[in-house]
Amino acid sequence: MDIQALWLTARLALVSTLILMVIAVPLAWGLSRWQGAGKALVQAVIALPLVLPPTVLGFYLLIAFSPNNAFGQTWQALFGTPLAFTFEALVIGSVLYSLPFAVQPLHAGFCQLQPALLDTARMLKLPGVARWRYIVLPAIAPHALIAAGLSFAHTIGEFGVVLMIGGNIPGETRVASIALFDHVEALDYTQAHQLAAVLLIISLAMLAMLYWRQGKGGMQWRVM
Amino acid sequence: MQQSVKGLPSLIVLAVGLLWPSVLIAESTPQPVTLNVAVAANFAKPLAELARDYETKSGNTVRITVGSSGALFAQIVHGAPFDVFLSADAKRPDALVEQGLAHTKDALIYAQGRLAVAGANENGLNALRNATDATRIAIADPRLAPYGSAAQQALTAMGLWSQLSANLIRGSNIQQTLQFWQTGNVQLAIVAASQCIGYQLNCTLIDAGLHQPIIQKLVVVSRSAQVSAAREFAGFMVSDDVQQQLTALGYLPLAASAGKS
Numbered sequence: 001m002d003i004q005a006l007w008l009t010a011r012l013a014l015v016s017t018l019i020l021m022v023i024a025v026p027l028a029w030g031l032s033r034w035q036g037a038g039k040a041l042v043q044a045v046i047a048l049p050l051v052l053p054p055t056v057l058g059f060y061l062l063i064a065f066s067p068n069n070a071f072g073q074t075w076q077a078l079f080g081t082p083l084a085f086t087f088e089a090l091v092i093g094s095v096l097y098s099l100p101f102a103v104q105p106l107h108a109g110f111c112q113l114q115p116a117l118l119d120t121a122r123m124l125k126l127p128g129v130a131r132w133r134y135i136v137l138p139a140i141a142p143h144a145l146i147a148a149g150l151s152f153a154h155t156i157g158e159f160g161v162v163l164m165i166g167g168n169i170p171g172e173t174r175v176a177s178i179a180l181f182d183h184v185e186a187l188d189y190t191q192a193h194q195l196a197a198v199l200l201i202i203s204l205a206m207l208a209m210l211y212w213r214q215g216k217g218g219m220q221w222r223v224m
Numbered sequence: 225m226q227q228s229v230k231g232l233p234s235l236i237v238l239a240v241g242l243l244w245p246s247v248l249i250a251e252s253t254p255q256p257v258t259l260n261v262a263v264a265a266n267f268a269k270p271l272a273e274l275a276r277d278y279e280t281k282s283g284n285t286v287r288i289t290v291g292s293s294g295a296l297f298a299q300i301v302h303g304a305p306f307d308v309f310l311s312a313d314a315k316r317p318d319a320l321v322e323q324g325l326a327h328t329k330d331a332l333i334y335a336q337g338r339l340a341v342a343g344a345n346e347n348g349l350n351a352l353r354n355a356t357d358a359t360r361i362a363i364a365d366p367r368l369a370p371y372g373s374a375a376q377q378a379l380t381a382m383g384l385w386s387q388l389s390a391n392l393i394r395g396s397n398i399q400q401t402l403q404f405w406q407t408g409n410v411q412l413a414i415v416a417a418s419q420c421i422g423y424q425l426n427c428t429l430i431d432a433g434l435h436q437p438i439i440q441k442l443v444v445v446s447r448s449a450q451v452s453a454a455r456e457f458a459g460f461m462v463s464d465d466v467q468q469q470l471t472a473l474g475y476l477p478l479a480a481s482a483g484k485s
Contacts, residue, residue: 068408082360084409085393167393167404168365185294185368185396187319 002195004171005179012087012175013155016094017102020151021144023095024102031103032110047100054097054160061093061165085167090175093161101150109143142214149210153203257450258285259457260305262296264312265399266337266371267440269422270473271310278460284453292397294368300325300445307448308457310334310440312398313370317443330444334461336476337438338417339374340427343405348428351412352384355391362404362413365394370438372398375414377435418474432476440475 031042049057064071065084075083083089113136121131159177166173168182176199183192263271268290275286289296289306297316300306301323311317314333320326341348355361363379364372372394379385393409395401398416402423405413420427442461444454460466467477 062407062409066408072408082409084404085360163396167362168396169393181396182365182368184298185292187294187298 002176002179002191005174005176005195006198008087008171008174009156009176012090012094013152015091016098016155017148017151019091019095020098020102021148024099024106024147024151025144028103028106029110031107032113046103049097050100054158055164057093057097058161058164061089061096061161065089065165084165085169085173087172089165090162090173093165094155094158097158097161098151098154101154102147105143105147105150106140109140113139145213146210149206153206153210156199156203256283256285257453258287259307259450259453260287260289261308261310261457262289262291262300262304262306263310264293264296264440265290265397266312266416266418267310267335268399270418270470270475273473274461274466274469277466278457281460282453282456284457286457290399292368293370295397303447306445307450307454308442308444310442310461312337312438312440314439314441315370317441320443320445324446326443326446330446330455330458331441332443332458332462333439333478334442334458335440335470336432336478337371337374337440338432338474338476339371339378339414339430339435339438340417340420340474341412341430342402342415342420342425342427343410343412344428348412349382349430351428352379352382352388355384355388355412357391359391359412360393360410361388361391362393362395362401362410364398364401364414365396369395369397369401370440371401371414371416374435374438378414378430381434416474421472421474 027046031039062084063069065075065082066072067076067082072083083092117135118131121135126134157177158175159181162173162175162178163181166175166178168174168178174182176195180192180195180199183189183195261271261275268288271288275288278284279286291299293312293316296304296306296309297311297319300309300320309317309320317326317331321328321331341352344351352361363375366372366376376385379388393404395404398419401413402415402419404410405415414430415427417427417429419425442458444451444458448454462478470477
């Protein structure tokens with residue numbers, strides 16, 4: 001069994017999800033309050049990974065990570081190692097790749113927040129921290145759960161980006177989807193079946209749990 | 225919905241009417257056909273060149289799909305519409321014969337591959353020996369790619385395998401291995417000699433005696449709707465004329481591989 005690959009995948013999904021939540025909450029909040037001319041463009045950029053072939057992102061990242069280019073050079077100067085084919089490279093790829101799955105549900109949550117509620121709280125001289133603690137956070141908590149859950153699940157399903165920037169190193173970049181691809185190519189269908197079944201069950205269980213929570217909140221079934 | 229059902233009979237009549245003359249012609253003179261050829265990454269460049277010759281000679285069209293031998297094999301097993309498969313090894317064409325997807329006589333050796341080191345200013349073999357911890361070296365994945373296992377054998381024979389194993393980045397096929405180097409993400413890459421020639425790179429050949437011969441077989445897929453044209457193409461690939469060109473394209477011709485195996 002590919003315990004190492006599965007564990008690596010879980011670590012990648014967890015780290016990426018944590019980083020995504022840190023980025024996505026302020027981003028979605030800012031977006032929901034902003035009505036500027038460029039909003040549609042920013043939204044489009046965030047949504048790009050939904051429609052773009054992952055190989056496009058993988059290709060650009062591979063070029064960017066190269067020590068021949070500014071980004072790769074800066075990374076190597078800062079950390080002393082090249083970026084491509086490392087766990088860190090996969091985290092960067094995953095964060096970009098799953099960004100819409102984190103931002104969109106949060107954005108929807110912030111948009112649904114009644115401005116009157118916040119205005120009343122402000123009138124009652126409730127401090128900012130308390131306004132977040134008692135009004136904003138409870139209102140967006142279900143959306144945050146979906147954002148985190150989808151980011152995590154989507155990162156587990158990542159393949160095209162990792163294939164291009166991973167280099168298939170056991171324990172470092174050989175995630176479950178790549179290990180499965182390897183088994184199929186090596187004609188090892190027994191191992192492929194085992195790993196595929198594990199991934200299927202994990203993904204199904206995760207989504208079922210998410211939608212079950214969502215149903216409890218009285219919300220309807222939808223992707224975002 | 226209603227309309228499309230009504231239109232269906234007339235469509236069939238139209239289709240039959242259009243196809244009928246071509247069926248008649250096909251019976252009298254051989255009609256130019258389009259051959260779907262699946263090729264392992266290492267042979268993609270040479271094939272593109274050779275296929276042009278074949279097209280001029282035969283009047284047929286060759287449509288090329290490039291992939292790793294493993295992926296292409298799996299696709300053929302699951303019904304991909306390829307007429308001919310040029311593998312990077314003998315294992316997979318033989319497996320197609322065993323599974324009844326190809327005839328024994330349709331599995332032919334067409335080339336013997338050679339390994340080379342790309343990326344060194346000086347001698348590539350010295351560059352491998354002098355690699356430091358910071359040197360990253362791309363090879364094709366030994367588990368998937370015949371050129372990868374040959375690279376592993378060569379490094380083992382040079383006494384470098386265990387020392388360099390932490391430096392290795394594995395490409396899922398030989399084309400990706402070269403791509404890792406071309407994008408500047410590794411310093412050295414062990415690739416196919418045919419790629420060095422095809423992409424005009426400065427490479428150092430690795431002695432073919434350092435690894436098991438990379439015997440490459442092609443196979444005509446029995447399921448093909450145009451087996452005779454596919455066999456003709458296979459015959460072209462193993463013809464003396466093509467085999468003589470293969471040395472210049474980075475391969476050992478058949479005579480050499482027959483002598484060794």
